[in-house]
Amino acid sequence: MGEFVRLHAADGHELGAYVARPEGEPIAGLVVIQEIFGVNRHIRSMTDQYAEAGFLAVAPALFDRVERGVELGYDGEDRQKAMSFMPKLDVESMNLDTDAAVAYARAQTGKKTGIVGYCLGGSIAWFAAMRGTVDAAVGYYGGLIAKFAEAELKAPVILHFGSKDTHIPEEHRAKIAAAHPEVPIYLYDAEHGFNCDQKSSFEPRSAALARERSLAFLRDHLG
Template sequence: MSANEAPTNITIPALDGEGDIPAYVARPDADSARAIIVIPEIFGVNAGIRKKCDDWAALGYLAIAPDIFWRFAPGIELDPDVEAEMNEALGYFGQFDPDKGVKDIEAAIRWLRAAGADRIGCVGFCLGGRLAYMAAARTDIDASVGYYGVMIDTMLNESHANSNPLMLHVPTADHFVSAEAQAKMHEALGPHPKVTLHDYQGLDHGFAATSGDRRDEAGAQLADGRTRDFFAKHLA
């Protein structure tokens, strides 16, 4: 994909002068002090992620989706329903440094605050769900939501640093997050006063995708409604 075809429409400065992060921004009709960072899956800032930003903007939030693979695969836009593109995305996942990814979320927070936002949330999917969990522990984000976050069970020791509200959507039949991993998450995070866990019985990874084969309509509607209510409460 060439630069002029990239699915992003702005750049924001990375931390420490590392470069510029491509991002997609959707703006509400009126100025807003509330903002949402939409953290993509492993498929880049594709049409589904841009639609999620547009939907948040329609609800009155300034919404931004940073290109989390900008360091090594800028501008990718993949379809999870195409096997070759799914395999390509899994390869990018293997190259990704989540510690740098959280720094990019921090860069987005700083950009949004400079743009006038004083209440900021993030919502992430898959790898983005893991980054939403990490952002809750490592940044000053006001509220975070993760959908089917991967590998959260490997970093539960960070949960003590989470002082702001976090919601996690957990499909019980997630083929990327084992039942054992889910049990560890519930054991460690269930008692946490700032964490809300929602299980979705029998649903699989990607059930809240905007469209495509993975989407479960009833599950997506339920989870998205909970997310909207969560941000309406905690970003008010």
């Protein structure tokens, strides 16, 4: 369904992106932000699914600043390599690359644009809502959100977390809820990464419910 395109960030950096288009007129644009494993098969699948739901979906390759074409699995050496990228990246650069994807989606559709992110991407989605560069944001198990919990939000947000997530403790979720009681925080009987069907932590019922809630939210705020 999708194709690869080149995007240009405000600082001149060129990055790749996977784009999936709906069959008819798009509801809106939607930026899909990767985990730490690149724009891999799972992220492309999520992008395709959002296009099937009616959105023009764009998944920017945030790791292109370090290494182009990163596409990793979730175990062994691939996981170690994924972790090695994190100290080489900074939030400002990832925000610039996200903004390039938002601009592309808006130019392609002429409509509102939202963002959905997973793990690392969940935090990037929160940052986009803080900065007001999107019209709605969905974050899945973003580990950095609590650190920026008290920031003002300039776009509506919903968040998804697993109650068994050992990476994001309950006190982090409580901090977010206390700072932003207006933000729906959905909790699932699942572990970190419950949305990814390529991981042992995949929990299909939770993933399906989170998707249903996310689509309803996005259609409400972007349609």
